[in-house]
Amino acid sequence: xxxxxxxxxxxxxxxxxxxxxxxxxxxxxxxxxxxxxxxxxxxxxxxxxxxxxxxxxxxxxxxxxxxxxxxxxxxxxxxxxxxxxxxxxxxxxxxxxxxxxxxxxxxxxxxxxxxxxxxxxxxxxxxxxxxxxxxxxxxxxxxxxxxxxxxxxxxxxxxxxxxxxxxxxxxxxxxxxxxxxxxxxxxxxxxxxxxxxxxxxxxxxxxxxxxxxxxxxxxxxxxxxxxxxxxxxxxxxxxxxxxxxxxxxxxxxxxxxxxxxxxxxxxxxxxxx
Amino acid sequence: xxxxxxxxxxxxxxxxxxxxxxxxxxxxxxxxxxxxxxxxxxxxxxxxxxxxxxxxxxxxxxxxxxxxxxxxxxxxxxxxxxxxxxxxxxxxxxxxxxxxxxxxxxxxxxxxxxxxxxxxxxxxxxxxxxxxxxxxxxxxxxxxxxxxxxxxxxxxxxxxxxxxxxxxxxxxxxxxxxxxxxxxxxxxxxxxxxxxxxxxxxxxxxxxxxxxxxxxxxxxxxxxxxxxxxxxxxxxxxxxxxxxxxxxxxxxxxxxxxxxxxxxxxxxxxxxx
Numbered sequence: 001x002x003x004x005x006x007x008x009x010x011x012x013x014x015x016x017x018x019x020x021x022x023x024x025x026x027x028x029x030x031x032x033x034x035x036x037x038x039x040x041x042x043x044x045x046x047x048x049x050x051x052x053x054x055x056x057x058x059x060x061x062x063x064x065x066x067x068x069x070x071x072x073x074x075x076x077x078x079x080x081x082x083x084x085x086x087x088x089x090x091x092x093x094x095x096x097x098x099x100x101x102x103x104x105x106x107x108x109x110x111x112x113x114x115x116x117x118x119x120x121x122x123x124x125x126x127x128x129x130x131x132x133x134x135x136x137x138x139x140x141x142x143x144x145x146x147x148x149x150x151x152x153x154x155x156x157x158x159x160x161x162x163x164x165x166x167x168x169x170x171x172x173x174x175x176x177x178x179x180x181x182x183x184x185x186x187x188x189x190x191x192x193x194x195x196x197x198x199x200x201x202x203x204x205x206x207x208x209x210x211x212x213x214x215x216x217x218x219x220x221x222x223x224x225x226x227x228x229x230x231x232x233x234x235x236x237x238x239x240x241x242x243x244x245x246x247x248x249x250x251x252x253x254x255x256x257x258x259x260x261x262x263x264x265x266x267x268x269x270x271x272x273x
Numbered sequence: 274x275x276x277x278x279x280x281x282x283x284x285x286x287x288x289x290x291x292x293x294x295x296x297x298x299x300x301x302x303x304x305x306x307x308x309x310x311x312x313x314x315x316x317x318x319x320x321x322x323x324x325x326x327x328x329x330x331x332x333x334x335x336x337x338x339x340x341x342x343x344x345x346x347x348x349x350x351x352x353x354x355x356x357x358x359x360x361x362x363x364x365x366x367x368x369x370x371x372x373x374x375x376x377x378x379x380x381x382x383x384x385x386x387x388x389x390x391x392x393x394x395x396x397x398x399x400x401x402x403x404x405x406x407x408x409x410x411x412x413x414x415x416x417x418x419x420x421x422x423x424x425x426x427x428x429x430x431x432x433x434x435x436x437x438x439x440x441x442x443x444x445x446x447x448x449x450x451x452x453x454x455x456x457x458x459x460x461x462x463x464x465x466x467x468x469x470x471x472x473x474x475x476x477x478x479x480x481x482x483x484x485x486x487x488x489x490x491x492x493x494x495x496x497x498x499x500x501x502x503x504x505x506x507x508x509x510x511x512x513x514x515x516x517x518x519x520x521x522x523x524x525x526x527x528x529x530x531x532x533x534x535x536x537x538x539x540x541x542x543x544x545x546x
Contacts, residue, residue, distance in 0.1 A: 046448070049452055051448045051451060051452065070456065071451045071452065072451070072454045072455070072456050075451070075452050075453065075454050076454070079452075080449075080452040082445070082448070082449045082452070084445075086475060086478070086479055086482075087442070087445050087446045087449045087475055087479075088446070088449040088450060088453065088471075088475060089475060090470065090471045090474035090475050090478075100453060100455075100471070101453035101454050104453060104454030104455055104456070105454045134478065148453065149452075149453070152454075
């Protein structure tokens with residue numbers, strides 16, 4: 001469980017990035033953090049594995065105050081997938097890249113081999129195990145980065161902008177994969193701008209603006225409330241925009257999912273025929 | 274890292290910022306020569322005060338002090354090294370008569386070490402004023418006016434401009450690797466050096482990638498199409514610049530005169546110990 005109490009954070013430049021965040025994330029929960037650039041989303045999640053320590057306030061990970069332990073210790077439970085895989089890839093082969101963290105955590109050689117095989121298989125990159133990560137495409141590099149985190153099977157997984165720079169198919173796969181992680185009772189925290197992605201996953205959503213939490217609720221409620229969304233420079237998903245425009249015709253205004261929308265429209269059309 | 278802060282240009286308007294970069298460079302170079310000429314503490318203390326009016330006029334006191342603070346560690350090292358060397362090999366300092374065993378000799382040694390340290394501080398103090406008040410563009414322009422080929426000037430200004438970008442990126446990469454359990458400060462010296470490999474490789478790879486992108490984007494905007502370039506801003510000497518030239522040259526003449534003809538007393542003898 002992640003508990004954030006009255007968290008304030010000010011960068012050394014004097015920029016006050018977080019101004020009083022209170023938040024509890026339960027085990028097995030799926031949370032999306034949304035908001036405009038500079039709202040403090042990444043600053044907030046960097047507190048979850050101790051990369052940043054609160055200026056004031058506390059962050060507890062499974063009851064442990066992040067001030068009291070090293071990042072390496074917290075990372076054992078909290079996996080953090082950075083936005084750009086190029087900020088972490090450095091090994092000669094994909095399998096060495098995935099083994100890096102496992103070796104840092106001091107796993108035995110046999111466990112390292114087993115977990116590397118498992119992670120390669122999980123993200124469908126076994127065929128690249130002997131390839132240099134630098135020779136792979138953007139989407140594949142992203143998967144290697146993801147595999148290198150999931151390899152040690154952390155209970156909490158944080159993903160910073162996972163869908164950025166991915167083609168449609170990759171995005172679709174990634175989305176299913178993230179939902180699968182959550183189905184396996186892992187706590188998943190996603191920082192994203194991608195409303196369509198959030199609409200399809202339908203997680204708990206918090207909207208941030210200027211270092212504060214604007215609203216906290218389920219995706220269906222928040223993504224269908226244009227007035228609140230605009231404060232965080234977000235527009236509703238396209239399908240919601242269409243349904244909002246058609247409420248006069250008696251269509252529901254809280255639709256965010258394409259499949260659900262299709263069902264409603266088909267039922268209407270069938271009723272008319 | 275804070276010593277670099279003292280060399281980061283911020284756009285402010287002041288008399289000092291508007292001075293011609295070539296003349297400012299002449300001024301700090303003369304200060305440099307003076308700091309090398311003198312070894313007596315009294316002279317170096319005087320030199321330390323020379324850049325102060327510039328710091329106040331340019332309103333860069335905070336950044337300037339920060340650069341001095343950043344240099345404190347190296348200054349301490351210089352002081353200690355001089356003291357130790359002077360103690361064991363007193364013959365390397367002309368004003369000390371070995372062996373170092375009485376109060377005046379100790380004071381002399383202290384004074385000598387302090388003046389060597391102050392020499393370094395004067396250099397940092399004056400060059401910091403130069404870099405704090407000269408934009409990279411002006412610097413490039415100054416190089417160009419000094420008939421250095423434009424390619425080199427461009428490479429120089431680009432390098433300067435990308436320093437903060439690289440510093441930011443290095444921080445992100447460090448965070449990404451720490452999130453995978455890397456502990457930079459762990460192990461013996463060799464291990465600690467090896468710990469930086471996962472930081473350096475992504476940093477270098479990204480820098481090369483970025484430079485290729487920059488080259489392509491410049492070529493697509495016809496960089497180097499014309500052999501003869503013109504500039505929007507041309508450097509032209511103003512009244513203040515001429516005054517600074519005269520002041521700088523006078524300073525140099527006086528300094529050389531003192532160096533040749535006046536024997537500066539040491540503080541220890543002045544106090545009368």
